[in-house]
Amino acid sequence: MRRVIAVGLGVLCLSTPAHAAPTPYDPENAAQWVNPMARASESGDLSVDVTQVQAGESTRVHLSVENSGADSASVTLQTRRGEATWDVAGARRALALGPEAYPWAGPEVELELAAGERTEVTLDLSPEFLPAGTYPLMFSVGENTERLLLTVAGEPDPDTQTPGLTMLLPLTAPLDIAPGETGEAPEEAPLILQSEELAGQLAPEGRLSELLDTYARDTRxxxxxxxxxxxxxxxxxxRGYTVAESRPSLITTRQRLRDSWFQNEDPHRGTPGRGTADAAAWLERLRGAGCIVPLPWATADLNAVARTEDEWLFREATQRGTEVIREELALEPLTNVVIPPSGYVTEQAAPSLGWADQSLPVEQAWEMSAATRAPRSTGEEDSALESTVIPDRSGSPAPLRPVRVLVADNSVWGVPRSGTHAHLAPGVTATTFSAPLGSLLAATGPAPQTTGYSNPDWRFDYQLDSVTSRAVTAASALRLAVAEQTLPGHWAQAPEPVLAVPAPLLDAATARTLLNTVSGLYDSGAARPVSLAEAVTAPELDPVGPPAVGVTRFGSPWSDPAAVSDTEVLRAAQQTRYTDDLTRMMVNDPVINLRRYDFTLPLRRDVLMALSGASRSSLSLNQEAVEATNRRLDANRQTLQDLRGSVALFPPGNVYTRASESSPLLIVAGNGLPLPVDAELAYSGPEGAVLSAHGPVHIPAHGSITVQLTADLPEDEDQSQLQLWLATRDGSPISTPVEITVQTRAGIVGTYGIALLLVVGLSLALLFRVGRHRRRQRP
Structure with a gap:
């Protein structure tokens, strides 16, 4: 019988780094990342890595053994395997168990290693040790082990039904666009990147370029x-870009001539990017793709986006991608399919998925919503940037066409289901994939990821095993998931398609292994190719009503260590709500070739980038990802504060003296934005104080206007302390409040009366002294 190894073409060779040092993480949630009882005894200076696996009459495994200690060591390299496993969940569990779960002994090799020495070892695993089936394998030296899952398959059974198989190949990368960008016209805003990392991935030997090469070999x-x-x-x-650590300030301030004498009039603005040609070539190759489905914008965590309660942020996360792919690639993507990077959606996020399918473009929907927004009281002094309360604005209209969302099968349990489909909300249907398979596919590459829907009992630091081992494990798990569909009694009718959903940051070497495995399954007749559109097509399901109080019906069944924190969500909500307020205050001008929504659109995209879930779920990248989130939110807030400062009130002085009660208050309103502003003048003051600007304040773009205020102030007070600020037409505060003191008429009379009495008193005293002095001199 011809034996086939599960790594696809039969040979797998990946560069294998040494075992990574322990990664620092928050001790309070350490158990969410790593079960302290899973592979807890592995330690020491000796390590073993799998570097290559080859198929043949026997399975040949190449290993690298290293002694990183200061002394030489005599070691025994042992090979052991566990019992054959018939489901992916059992296979994942076996990889986290102790050595007692590997009772079958294989070949051993005695080694002498000097301090710091690394040696290569080749082992042949005979059919007697590895018969047909899927097995967990363990190679050990000292206390450390190397684990992998290996499938040795025979000829497929012609009497079994052939399951369908759909494979997703993610194309994502960290984007280090310098924060603080705003829209410009008639040309687009210049692109400023903080590094050339993306250019390196687009180069011919880069990760993104190799992913396209791998996809082009077999698109079935x-x-x-x-x-x-x-x-x-x-x-x-x-179209050209610049590399710089930061972008120039949005706000230009006037300065005196002498202030600029010792300043550089042409400060360094960065260097031209070197990846322009590679970017154009990569984009041209992508235009030839057969099937494309958009991910959420910047792989944003949709559950976190939903928690901000901001409709427009969620629209940008789920609706904008289709438009961009059509414009830039001239391709028609698969629409109404949402792939959350976390692998699950919460009950709070599910209804918002209706925003993924709307008939109107986002900008047009925005203008219609702003025109019908109901006014409210302008008594609020805190803008959205300072408010610590997220208003409940949840809910979205049912989609016009069904929206399908891809989630793990263990994340839906209390809603109507049919096979791999579940009904989550009106017009929103989930298509599920195997949770154990998704977890093993995610735990690959140089930065393996921990899925939030995985069982915490079987979580461990996946970097204990080499990149090669984890790629072989993922390929074997994929084969096992297909074979699992053909087990007797598994499906009453035809087997459901297997949906393989790797993690967003899939590396090129693992992608080659997985796609080679997929091609081998198709060629051998063990599986048949199924398009994604067919896989997500759901039958009619019963509608699902609102949940009972305190009852959860779907979402992650376990703790998610990579979930965005409440503090980060609050900051994102503050910034998006203030961006909405700022946008509503501006007015579209037909003379100016810039729309207000387009001006603030990059600010919303900055927030989505801050909420990206691609790197957060990796134990080795989580801390860096959290710090990147904080940096971007800090920079975005600073930009919003700069924009806030450009729309301001300028009182004539700290104390404003009125000649009479009918005298108006004069105050200057300035606007540094590129669009006009329509604002209401809001205020707070003593009880009974009434100020009126006689209509909205219209401030021209990059201009100012003097506003006359009619003031009705309490007459029994000498002075009135007032706070004034600009707000949107519906009452949302925008500008920073300014404080003025108004001297009332009663105060003026009182002040003048006291002054007059003082003058009279001083005059009488002076006259008295002069008269007495003359009387003394008269004799």
Whole structure:
């Protein structure tokens, strides 16, 4: 019988780094990342890595053994395997168990290693040790082990039904666009990147370029899951970009001539990017793709986006991608399919998925919503940037066409289901994939990821095993998931399609292994290719009503260590709500070739980038990802504060003296934005104080206007302390409040009376002294 190893073409060779040092993480949630009882005894200076696996009459495994200690060591390299496993969940569990779960002994090799020495070892695993089946394997030296899952398959059974198989190939990358960008016209805003990291991935030998090479070899049953933010950024790179640590300030301030004598009039603005040609070539190759489905913008965590309760942020996360792919690639993507990076959606997020399918473009929907927004009291002094309360604005209209969302099968349990489909909300249906398979596919590459829907009992630091071992494990798990569909009694009718959803930051070497495995399954007749559109087509399901109080019906069944914190969500909500307020205050001008929504759109995209879930779920990248989130939110807030300061009130002085009660108050309103502003003048003051500007304040773009205020102030007070600020027409505060003191008429009379009495008193005293002095001199 011809034996086939599960790594696809039969040979797998990946560069294998040494075992990574322990990664620092928050001790309070350490158990959410790593079960302290799973592989807890592994330690020491000796390590073993799998570097290559070859198929043949026997399975040949190449290993690298290293002694990183200061002394030489005599070691025994042992090979052991566990019992054959018939389901992916059992296979994942076996990888986290102790050595007692590997009772079958294989070949051993005695080694002498000097201090710091690394040696290569080749082992042949005979059919007697590895018969047909899927087995957990363990190679050990000292206390450390190397684990992998290996499938040795025979000829497929012709009497079994052939399951369908759909493979997603994610195209994502971290985007380091300098924060603080705003829209410009008639030309687009210049692209400023903080490094050339993305250019390196687009180069011919880069990760993104190799992923396209791998996809082009066999597109059967495979669809590219593309981050539209990546497409947008690469398209802008192809038109030229700059590399700089930060972007110039949005606000230009006037300065005196002498203040600029010792300043550089032409400060360094960065260097031209070197990846323009590679970006254009990569984009042209992507235009030839057969199947494309957009991911959320910047792989944003949709559950976190939903928690901000901001409709427009969620629209940008789920609705904008289709438009960008059509414009930049001239392709029609698969629409109404949402792929959350976390692998699950919460009950709070599910209804918002209706925003993924709307008939109107986002900008047009915005204008209609702003025109019908109801006014409210302008008594609020805190703007959205300072408010610590997130208003409950949840809910979205039912989609016009069904929206399908891809989630793990263990994340839906209390809603109507049929096979791999579940009904989550009106018009929103979930298509599920195997949770154990998704977890093993995610735990690959140089930065393995921990899925939030995985059982915490079987979580461990996946970097204990080499990149090669984890790639072989993922390929074997994929084969096992297909074979699992053909087990007797598994399905009463035809087997359901297997949906393979790797993590967003899939590395090129693992992608080759997985796609080679998929091609081998198709060629051997063990599986048939199924398009993504067919896989997500759901039957009619019963509607689901609102949940009972305190009852959860779907979401992650376990703790998610990579979930965005409440503090980060609050900051994102503050910034998006203030961005909405700022946008509503501006007015579209037909003379100015810039729309108000387009001006603030990059600010919303900055927030989505801050909420990206791609790197957060990796134990080795989590801390860096959290710090990047904080940096971007800090920079975005600073930009909003600069914009806030450009729309301001300028009182004539700290104390304003009125000649009479009918005298108006004069105050200057300035606008540094590129669009006009329509605002209400809001105030707070003593009881009974009434100020009126006789209509909204219209401030021209990059201009100012003097506003006359009619003031009715309490007469029994000498002075009135007032706070004034600009607000949107519906009452949302925008500008920073200014304080003025108004001297009332009663105060003026009282002050003048006291002054007059003082003058009279001083005059009488002076006259008295002069008269007495003369009387003394008269004799």
């Amino acid at each position: 049953g495979t669809c590219l899951a593309v981050d539209p933010a990546l497409v947008d950024t690469v398209a802008r790179m192809s």
